[in-house]
Amino acid sequence: MDRPPLTPENFLHPTIEVARWLLGKVLITPIGALSIVETEAYCVDDPACHAFRGKSKANAAMFGPPGTAYVHINYGIHHCLNVVCQPEDVPEAVLIRAVEPCHSQPGAWNGPGKLTKSLGIDKATHNGMTLYDSTGEFWLARGSEISPEAVTQTTRIGITKGAELPWRFYITTSRFVSRR
DNA sequence: GTGATGATAGAG
DNA sequence: TCTATCATCACA
Known part of the structure; x- marks a missing residue:
């Protein structure tokens, strides 16, 4: 199975x-390959974006270079995995909300909190990592192309x-x- | 030091 | 629909 990493x-x-484009791409993890089925965009002009009110220690990863992982904690307990977009110092990111196991894997994958819990992702160890390094534990690879009509916005x-x-796209x- | 906030999940 | 729960931030 040839899966070139993203760049x-x-x-x-x-x-x-x-x-939108990230749908159908594959997230390689230590426990298997997962295709992305649900995402949300967070932009610099977006009041919901954590970086909207400026840079802080917690959201610093969102100001990093494209392809960086931004892991944040919300409600005190739940970790959420984002992929940073745009050049450095432009705090935009795509939240990965749900993935679908390529093979049948145990665990819950629906919902950003459950997703990171199942993958063992936590802020301390994964925030700021790159997601296009095919020698690492977590990285993104190309997958099947999804036709626009198969996507709900x-x-x-x-x-x-x-x-x-x-x-939001799924x-x-x-x-x-x-959730639909 | 104190209070407000929140990109969730699970129960009712 | 409602709320428990807690890391992080803004302000004093």
């Missing part, structure tokens, strides 16, 4: 497009600001999306 310039397109979930922005037929 940093893949994340230099507009964040919304990257969020809708509003984001679980936020109180900017909730009307239709910046594969319509996937059973692993966290």
Whole structure:
């Protein structure tokens, strides 16, 4: 199975497009290959974005170079995995909300909190790592192309600001999306 | 030091 | 629909 890794310039397109484009791509993890079925975009002008109010220690990774992992904790307990887009100092990212196991794997994959828990991702060890290094434990690879009609675009979930922005994408037929 | 906030999950 | 729960941030 030939899966070339993604490259940093893949994340230099507009964040919304990257969020859409990331569907069907493959996340390689120590416990298997997972295809991405649900994403959300967070942009610099977006009030829901953690970096909207400026740089801080917690969101510093979002200001990093494209293809960096930004892991944040919300509600004190849940880790969320993002892929940083845009050049350095432009805090935009795509939240990976759900993945679908390529093979049958144990664990829950629907929902950003469960996803990172199942993968053993935590902020201390994974925040700021690159996601295009095929020698690492976590990286992104090309997968099947998803046709636009197979994708549903809708509003984001679980936020109180900017909730009307239709910046969430998921594969319509996937059973692993966290919510329709 | 104190209070507010939140990109969730799970229960009712 | 409602809320438990806690890391992090803003402010004093």
